[in-house]
Amino acid sequence: MSGKYDVMDDTSRLILHRTPRQDVAKGITIMVKGEGVRLTDKAGNSYLDMEAGITRPVHIGYGRQEVARAAYDQMCQLHYFSPFGYANEPAIDLADLLARITPGDINRFTFECSGSEAVEAAMKLAKHYHYFRGNKACFKIISRKGAYHGVNGYGVRALGTVMPMRQMMEPVAPGAVYVEPPYCYRCAYGLAYPDCDLKCATDIERTIEFEGAELISAFIGEPIMQGFGAVSPPREYWPIVRGICNKYDILLIIDEVICGFGRTGKMFGVEHFGIQADMLTMAKGISSGYVPLGAVGCTDKVMELIENFLHLHTYGNHPVACAAGLKNIEIIQSENLVDNSEELGQYFLDGLKALEHHEIVGEARGRGLWLALDLTADKKTRAPFPMNRIANLISRAKQLGVIIKSMGCALEFAPPLIITKEEIDEALKVIDQCIAEEERNMRI
Template sequence: MVSKRTDELLALDRKYLVHGFANVGSGDVWPIIERAEGVKCWDTEGKAYYDAASQQTSNTLGHGQKEIIAAICEQAQKLQFAHLLGRQSNVPIIEYAAELARVVPAGMAHFFFTNGGTEAVETAFKMARLYWHVQGRPKYKIVSLQDGFHGAGMGSAAATRAGSGAFWTGYAPLAAGFIQAPTFYCNRCAFGLKYPSCDILCARYVEKVIQAEGADSVAAYIAEPVMGAAGNVAPVPEYFSIVRQICHDHDVFMIGDEVQTGFGRTGRLWGQEHWSVKWDIMTVAKAIDGCYLPFGATLLSDRVFEGLKGTMVWHGFTQHGNPICAAAASAALKIIFRDRMVENAEKVGNYALERLNREFQKLPVVSDCGGLGLMLGIEVVRDKETKMPFDAETMRKWVRKVLERGLYVRMALAKDYSRVRFNPPIITTEKEADEMLDILYASIAELK
């Protein structure tokens, strides 16, 4: 039984709102979040929840960061809006670009600012295709990974296979020219092999895909350093080095989708740092400003930027380069470095992963634990031998039960397996991580 106020809000939600990633008009809404602070949220009934999902891996710096809020309010008093379309610019976005340029990977300090991750990915695809058009080599195809997630636009959804095609069904035709390669999830190897005797076939197979399509038609390969929607799946150490060489050999751009991994989530400022691999184009969003406002960016390498110099870019968005978003992002960047948030993500992430491997892996329903930093995943199965997954309805009820215990988690967008995502804010302490994991352990132990 809920309060009259909550009941009224639920009725209004059902009447007026269409939720993404949910059935239209289902009415299955819970909780209604009213306030948040640090790593916790409170609903309209006053119940507290540990936010072990960082609100879709977005509130990386947690809730209620006063410096970010103050920066937003201060900037709103000076300049509320000024776009970057055409020849116009604004002070906050220029100053933020200079700050960001000092910390991005070498040779990547050219920014096209967006309103979020999907727009950043759509921009990456268009910039890659435009580059090859300008060079007189109209390469246009994009290779992405099965189980990868890159957004919900017509191009980004075409590159998305998380959910086994759910992002395609009913929306066809999506953008043309998108091809999938096998993913790098060892526990569900597409080839039925074991690491390391597999010789990293999932990486080497990317070359077969490029050759089958014709390298003269393939513009880019895109992947997440850690596949978020797939359940926080990290590759084996050799994977990206092999793919980087393949892309180099066939003159195919490598797009790093760091929308979820960027700004410290994996225990490195950028996911690519785990393997010393360099992207040609990179996308960021979510943690760029702690997700306090809609903001993102597409980063271009020197090669791409120089190759496009003098070219008219018929692409952009009304809020492209919003000054208030820039102020929020600047404040977030200061917090990340001053408070050593990247180091904390590595420290607490390693602590949590060690506990997952020591305790959770022994549970009869846990098939795999892994990830990097505070981007961890736990696959649960009905049977460890056959790896038979739990059905969707069982997991839906289970997530609701975990929520009732005061822990907010998300499941992988996967049809063929059930993987719990553990993505608390990177401000999380070991004590807070333990409290979250205690709830999670007890909940997983009850799965049957």
């Protein structure tokens, strides 16, 4: 049946599209094959994937048969049994591996089907933590404006304020509290680092006092932030946030859904900042997208008084997903992909910095293989670059065979961690060309 369709235009009656209607009308590309960092679509066009599957899970690249075999073997052995009252070996083995590679004392794990579910579980766990310590009223969660933590109820609560999704889903679960993000290029306070004295971090304390510390269960944030495009905070930011959470007995949930498993040049993003999280949420790179898998890890301190974590769903701790995740992490380790992310990330960043001479490029930034070019309509005022022009840039790059995407008014890059220098050079050439063309178009 699939042979009938070349673009999703024809199939849009069949698939509930998650794309603006006008883009569906133009025709949505159907990808049919992936190998390494390259994709082929139904019409036979080939692409260099600089976004690891757009949502950025594909750390080990496409077409890895080792992972397929691990999933196949587990399906033949035991494809499913209840996560309630029973355990399975792949889930135990994966928890054991994660306990060894996650930073600090994170050593208890639960496995979910996505990042959104991991965030949901972590937030429920935070509520359990306070409940079993006698604080039953605690229900608020602090996140940063512009953050994204998934599509489920609690995650939507923590979406921040930029995404139209939140407005669509309002009213969100009560208890959402937002603070300013550490987005230095366009600081919400109009300050400049280091003279700002990290106001975006220290101000959190004032928010807590205003909201009532006894009502706040957790602070959630990505170590390096997706919103606005690969925003890495100053090195003092997370230690200050950690200190404030300690002072008010608020759990710190570090959302590693994108950063985890080598994306930023360390196995986990939080390692750049030398702090201990109370919980980590993980997904994407945990399985490189071969199977749906998410996880929450927490310290003993979080679990010690919780009698029973009331979060039950059919596919928790799924043996096939855990077996595939295990094999994927083994590949990340045995092929030194975290080091590759650090080294080639620096190489790529140097190449992007060389594009800062363009009049629309405000700042090149990021860590490891998670990088961005923040675009601006005016370098002096740092005015945002028009969204329609960013869309032109992205579709031109696709025409030239390179897949990239935008976050806010930044171009974002997050290739598979197996990428080579030659492939980065190929992408840089196309990015440079697309920016130059867009600049010319703007002058006409």
